Amino acid sequence: MQYFSFKILTALSLLTLAGCAAQKPVVETPKATGSVQTAAAEPTQPPTEATRTEAQVIAAVDVPNSVFFARGSVEIDAAGKAALRAHAERLKDNPKLRVVLIGYTDDLGSRSYNLAIADRRVHAVYGELRRLGVQAMQMKRSSMGMEKLSKSCVSEDCRRLMRRVEIDYRD
Incomplete structure (x- = not known):
């Protein structure tokens, strides 16, 4: 039964994705007769993870709120510990502040390896913040691995920025 449900869910997912890939219909607009007509520009949407350039991926990294790893x-x-001391002071000064610790990795390694190392990095940052006096209830943990990594991140500089734990402040 569970296998059958999985097959149905997979089939529905594939059909949904196939529908999303369909081209938009072309709509002709009437030609102007004696007056100037301007075409309405389509709203621009931010690039998706798959379409971003490496420069956009690098620019999107929140460096001040990240701890980087080799x-x-x-x-x-030492730089990471210094940054965590500053974050710990901010969190201790305002006990209502909440953060999500999000672990990322580069694309070098299997999916399971990357998720595991991202989780271990999050655990290390969490442990250091706890050691510095931050309350456990102020922190949540999440590991992305390379799941949110753009395919365009191929240079060592970009990969270095991906090996991080981001401290995401929430209200």
């Missing part, structure tokens, strides 16, 4: 490492370096 490839394959879960150790917080």
Whole structure:
């Protein structure tokens, strides 16, 4: 029964994706007769993860609210510890503040490896913030791995920025 439900869910998902890939119909607009007509510009939407350029991916990284890691490492370096001290003070000064610790990785490694190392990095940042006196109820943990990584992030500079835990402040 569970396998059958999985097959139905998979089939529906594929049909939905196929429908999303259909081209928009072309709508002809009447030609102007003696007056000037301007075409309405289609609203521009922000690029999706798959269509962003590497420069856009790099620009989107919240550097001040991130702790970066070396490839394959879960150790917080001196710069990361200094940043976490500042975040800990901010959180302790305002106990109503909440953060989500979001772990990211580069695309080097399997999906399961990347999710595991992202989770370990989040756990390291969480542990350091707890050690610095931040209350557990002020923090939630999330690991993205490389799930949100754009396919255009291929340089070492971009990959270095992906190996991070982002501290996302919530109201």
